[in-house]
Amino acid sequence: MRPKLYATVSKNTxxxxxxxxxxxxxxxxxxxxxxxxxxxxxxxxxREKQVEETVELVIEKLKLNKLV
Structure with a gap:
């Protein structure tokens, strides 16, 4: 059973x-x-998109290091 949550919220919420x-x-x-x-x-x-972008950057850097 979920505990009850009491909070003050804005009109937008x-x-x-x-x-x-x-x-x-x-x-x-x-x-x-x-x-x-x-x-x-x-x-x-x-998070998945960020991980994919990071992986692509790492792969590019590794390729550059091998070419030098």
Whole structure:
């Protein structure tokens, strides 16, 4: 069972929460879970892209070192 979270939120946060509740046809707790899951997926995708870019840079540097 999830612990209850009490917090003061801005009007924008409340608006987003209510929009998700309306679009997903769910209660407030499910909307918070949906937003958290969406954010987690977005962050994981961003990290994967950053890792790919880093790998490409490392490969380029290794190629340059071999050519010199």
């Amino acid at each position: 409340t608006a987003v929460l209510h929009r998700v509740m309306r679009e997903q046809d769910c209660n407030k707790s499910q909307a918070v879970d949906f937003i958290a899951d969406y954010y987690s997926k977005t962050q994981n995708s961003l």
